[in-house]
Amino acid sequence: MGLAWMAPAAWNSLEFPGLSIPLYQQSWDQIRLQFPLEKDRIYLNNGTFGPSPFPVLKAVQDSFDKTNRTGNYGNPGSGREKIAEFFGVKSTEISLTHNTTEGINIMAQGLPFQAGDEVIVTTHEHAGNAIPWLNRMSLDGIVLRVFEPKDTQEENFKAIKNLVSSRTKAIAIPHVTCTTGTVFPIRQISEFARKKGIWTAIDGAHGAGTFDLNLKDLGCDFYAGCFHKWMLGPNGSGFLYVRENLLDSLQAIYVGAKSEKSWVLNEHETSFGGYTDSAHRYDYGTQSTPLHEGVVAAVDFHQQIGKARIEARIRELNNYLFDGLSSIGNLEILTPKEQNSRLCVVTFRVQGKSLQEMTSSLGANRIRVRGIHEANLNAIRISTHIYNSFDELDRLFESVSQI
Numbered sequence: 001m002g003l004a005w006m007a008p009a010a011w012n013s014l015e016f017p018g019l020s021i022p023l024y025q026q027s028w029d030q031i032r033l034q035f036p037l038e039k040d041r042i043y044l045n046n047g048t049f050g051p052s053p054f055p056v057l058k059a060v061q062d063s064f065d066k067t068n069r070t071g072n073y074g075n076p077g078s079g080r081e082k083i084a085e086f087f088g089v090k091s092t093e094i095s096l097t098h099n100t101t102e103g104i105n106i107m108a109q110g111l112p113f114q115a116g117d118e119v120i121v122t123t124h125e126h127a128g129n130a131i132p133w134l135n136r137m138s139l140d141g142i143v144l145r146v147f148e149p150k151d152t153q154e155e156n157f158k159a160i161k162n163l164v165s166s167r168t169k170a171i172a173i174p175h176v177t178c179t180t181g182t183v184f185p186i187r188q189i190s191e192f193a194r195k196k197g198i199w200t201a202i203d204g205a206h207g208a209g210t211f212d213l214n215l216k217d218l219g220c221d222f223y224a225g226c227f228h229k230w231m232l233g234p235n236g237s238g239f240l241y242v243r244e245n246l247l248d249s250l251q252a253i254y255v256g257a258k259s260e261k262s263w264v265l266n267e268h269e270t271s272f273g274g275y276t277d278s279a280h281r282y283d284y285g286t287q288s289t290p291l292h293e294g295v296v297a298a299v300d301f302h303q304q305i306g307k308a309r310i311e312a313r314i315r316e317l318n319n320y321l322f323d324g325l326s327s328i329g330n331l332e333i334l335t336p337k338e339q340n341s342r343l344c345v346v347t348f349r350v351q352g353k354s355l356q357e358m359t360s361s362l363g364a365n366r367i368r369v370r371g372i373h374e375a376n377l378n379a380i381r382i383s384t385h386i387y388n389s390f391d392e393l394d395r396l397f398e399s400v401s402q403i
């Protein structure tokens with residue numbers, strides 16, 4: 001039995017309108033119809049949660065239906081290949097996690113640090129990239145060296161180099177900050193770090209699904225990301241990339257079925273045959289096949305539109321947003337002006353207005369944004385994805401001007 005009885009009316013618009021035209025040929029207005037997003041509300045908070053398009057929702061729902069009809073809950077093995085191909089790496093380098101934070105914890109707990117070893121982070125971390133490193137600091141006495149993000153890639157690279165000492169073991173920064181959307185030059189930083197024997201452990205929450213990303217080219221050692229933001233996949237799905245030659249450097253702490261090569265446990269013998277030769281060693285136990293089917297559909301969705309085309313659209317919206325907000329008086333734009341230092345976010349403050357006043361005034365106009373309390377910025381973050389339009393941004397400008 002299928003799920004027709006619980007499908008919303010708009011469901012049918014998925015397989016049915018628009019999809020006779022391949023996604024790569026569709027206009028952005030047509031692509032917007034693939035999203036069940038409310039029409040009378042402007043959603044500008046993709047940086048927190050990326051709403052899924054119909055093909056993803058349908059894949060999840062079909063899989064829930066199938067697993068519960070058959071009892072074959074399966075194992076999301078094949079998705080790993082697809083995810084790896086999407087990011088330009090090997091499937092053996094991908095661990096399937098539930099969110100970015102889980103990947104960051106695997107890095108923060110698994111790297112072999114001694115007390116006094118130093119890790120470089122920023123003052124603009126999301127809790128997900130702050131707490132795991134602070135936890136390792138309090139458990140094992142590592143030292144966090146912290147810098148404030150600057151306005152250009154050159155200055156940020158310099159700030160990092162200035163913090164490096166003979167005790168530096170890792171650079172654990174975001175690809176794109178959650179606060180101002182500042183983009184760090186990860187390729188350059190990784191190349192520098194490798195020469196010095198420093199690991200690069202990147203928080204990629206805003207890197208997957210925005211850039212035309214190839215992790216091999218990017219050159220970092222580890223990259224934790226999720227599918228529920230810019231990849232437009234289901235909530236609670238993530239990944240961790242671990243460079244192949246570092247599998248044995250990053251200790252697996254939590255393990256279970258499928259983490260191991262072999263094991264024996266009986267009255268006569270107790271032996272552990274070591275970890276499996278892939279990043280699968282970091283994930284274990286029952287996973288959600290429906291969520292993984294949703295991830296595969298999200299990867300397909302991106303590929304069918306085209307990764308490069310998506311990045312170009314994100315940049316086009318970001319430029320429009322940056323210029324529009326910059327032309328409104330009384331706003332302090334906190335996102336760097338430099339093109340390479342921004343991508344999908346613009347963050348601003350209004351003189352004399354609190355974060356709460358701003359978010360509730362915009363909310364009253366049915367515009368959803370995120371307040372940025374991190375680093376005491378007291379600012380508003382606008383994050384836009386391919387389903388947003390210039391018209392929506394014009395309405396934002398009007399509302400902000402009125403405030």
Ligand SMILES: Cc1ncc(COP(=O)(O)O)c(C=O)c1O
Binds near residue numbers: 099128226
């Ligand atoms: C930069 C950054 N890192 C980490 C996280 C945590 O992501 P997740 O909820 O997938 O663990 C977020 C979430 O917004 C983020 O913006």
